[in-house]
């Protein structure tokens with residue numbers, strides 16, 4: 001159960017985010033919020049685990065996380081993708097101690113129980129002497145992730161067995177995900193292992209930034225404009241559409257600044273442009289044609305960056321695609337996992353240029369990455385303090401300035417400018433709805449029942 005004080009903060013927050021367009025600062029860096037969030041948000045949501053191309057062969061595996069639970073995500077001997085809790089059924093030891101590899105079996109280092117990559121217990125040392133051959137191995141398989149789903153190569157897991165399908169959870173966001181994930185016949189390839197690093201910042205700051213914060217580019221990334229790595233207009237991220245969908249998802253779709261011509265379709269290679277025009281719907285093609293930057297977040301902690309940027313001040317810009325996972329490891333700490341992806345059928349020159357543009361901007365030492373991380377560290381430190389926690393944060397951008405765009409060809413609620421905070425409010429509102437909804441009354445992942453949401457709102461308004 002939530003402590004009363006926490007509940008009051010969240011219920012007031014829910015009321016304020018709708019009426020005043022503010023968000024309580026206390027949600028950022030607070031140990032009790034973090035504890036509740038593990039169950040109420042990460043225990044119910046579909047969380048990104050891996051891309052299928054990371055485990056192309058039978059036996060390939062990676063170890064990934066949903067909150068603190070770790071799962072071996074592998075391709076079993078029949079080629080099926082599975083997720084097993086990385087914890088031996090005997091005493092709980094990790095059965096897999098490497099982060100990635102290829103194995104037909106996982107042998108526990110403690111007493112040697114051995115599981116195959118379907119998760120079945122197949123070997124128990126000294127089974128005759130110790131168990132009289134009476135241990136029913138079929139009852140002691142590795143625990144599977146309660147729900148596992150794949151969408152266009154992205155593998156997600158969910159701890160809530162009653163969650164709605166991944167398809168329903170992603171909902172209208174799929175229209176936009178397709179534009180990024182489904183442009184080519186052979187699909188995407190994650191190149192190399194993800195880069196990983198720990199930042200002393202709350203994970204929601206990354207999710208909030210990527211879901212809709214085009215506004216920060218003018219200040220935080222001004223030096224990128226001056227160095228020639230971003231378009232020569234400090235407000236370059238203003239000119240776009242700001243869109244969100246149900247379940248807290250959202251994105252920004254940015255075109256070239258006025259008077260600064262940029263190539264269509266993110267300047268992707270000709271063969272990919274030919275394929276995407278065939279694969280995507282006319283509405284998706286219309287949305288994608290003028291695009292120079294796509295940034296977005298799939299609730300809760302998977303973000304997407306598909307950007308047209310220069311690797312240095314003399315090279316022409318090349319687009320790249322990165323997935324970023326904001327993995328929480330405390331109220332004030334996250335591990336960032338950053339994946340670089342490229343179309344398998346893209347020409348080699350593009351793969352190389354694209355990789356370099358990614359590494360130098362959003363890789364671990366990338367110029368943009370450094371700019372952002374320092375802000376998030378600073379916010380987390382400040383908002384962990386007792387007086388600072390009591391304030392409200394301003395999410396009022398665009399209030400009275402513009403209305404939803406009636407002509408937008410895609411689904412969701414769209415606004416005609418990316419200097420907006422509707423996506424961020426939508427994200428925070430959904431997060432707070434999950435937080436105030438007690439486990440017994442929710443109907444599954446990411447889906448707060450209508451009655452529970454109405455009850456929470458009624459309490460907030462009382």
Ligand code: FES
Pocket residue numbers: 088089090091092093108109110111112113
């Ligand atoms: S803990 Fe794994 S075999 Fe004992």
Ligand SMILES: [Fe+2]
Pocket residue numbers: 209216217220221368372
């Ligand atoms: Fe940024």
